[in-house]
Amino acid sequence: MKHISIEGSSKTVSQLIMGGDHFSESKYDLVSSLLDTFLANGGNTVDTAHQYGEDGASEKAIGRWMKERGNREQVVILTKGAHHDETGRRVNPQAITHDITESLKRLQTDYLDMWALHRDDPNVPVEVVIDVLNEHMNAGRIRAIGASNWSYERIQAANEYARSQGMKGFTFSSTNLSLAKMIVPRWEGCVAADEATCAWHAKTGLPLLSWSSLGGGFMAGRFSPEQRDNEEMVRTYYSEANWQRLERTKELAAQKGIPFVQLALAYVLHQPFPTCALVAAYSAQELHNNLAATDTTLSPEEVRWLEYGEQ
Template structure:
């Protein structure tokens, strides 16, 4: 599996990241078999979050790592400080609270990739970077990241870090897909638009994309006549997305590969370092994801998929 480098990590990060938001201990056998297959395929990075399944996701991964005794071989990406029913939680107290519990659930004393799950633009970046660096210096975190932060806020935070001799964010996790969101799918989520991608190219900061297939839109699960899923209609039903889906099908047919694999390959063939967070519910889905990760697209093909003929 192809890899990228993220500042702060001791090993390269596989371009496919195993999404585990659906894992729970009641189905530990299935989760374990999927994680076993993923690592056997060369995958080494696993995604979870403090809020996933009320902690079930992190607990399941922690139990699996403990049973396999493979903590040093696995890169854990987890996230914290997501808002709840009380409102925004991007503050030093919530960050420390969530990190402490995540470490306990995962049965580890450090997190490889720790990301703030949402942003609160009303909070100054200074106290956020300060507390993250405290945990970094304590060895509880190896690399700092932001999930669903705008590139402007990430740059602001990194400027503060540089000015104060601290470590800033070394990765971002936002949505990058051929299926472009018309409106945010969930409150506070951030898609990577053209300017965001230009910033990533100029800075070289890795982007770890969630929902790379647009909630199944690029997998061909929907059609203009299929309007029962109101969330998908609201978020993805646009003429531009139908056109990008059709172009993906055309190029996939030409290359002799499934269109869903080509759509995923688009994310992994950007002019800056990228990974794709991919969930799998069955072993064959992992096989398809791995095949997509091996596809190479030219810059011209990537541009055509997104913009069409100029």
């Protein structure tokens, strides 16, 4: 499996990142089996968040697995925090420090390879965020910082401030990037990589770690134009352009003799800037299908054809 470099992290990051949002200790046998297989096949990066699962179930399961295997130095942990909750927006120094502290305890580690703001609050100055995150990096609790669901303009502003103060800025972004393009945001504050965002990543070289790389299952073929019981999917992804992208993906996959889901994931990994795909697996077969995407090669012309069709 290919890996990319994230500035600040002492370890390279596997292009396929294991999504751990559904992990819990109640499913620990499955979780540990999936993680063992992932690691054995060249994957090393696991995505989680302070808010995933009741009382941090996802982080606790990952922490237990690392402790039992004694493999902390072989694993890259990406966790997130400062997500909004019933009390309101939480992009502030107190919430950031609280979530980092709890994540360290749950994961049974004294450092986090990568930590990202899970949401943004445009009303909070970037200076406030950069200042507190640099305090945690200077203390050794975090090695690299990033932002999930932040616009590239906000990330750029944060990094310009960091540079002006001789501080460390964001070295990765985690937004949605998929062949299935959102018509409207899936939820308030959701950020998907549009053409301007991708152009900015190509210009700066900042890595993009894509969540929901299969468009909520759209590019996995879980939906059809006649199936309209999932209101969120209909509202977000049901467009003629997306159905055509799905058909082109199936066509090219058939020519290559591979599953079309594998090709849809490969699209994310063949951008003109560093990318990783965050993908959850609920079974050994799903994991093997995901892993196979890292061996799939696409030319720039094929990538463009999948997205836009004949030009």
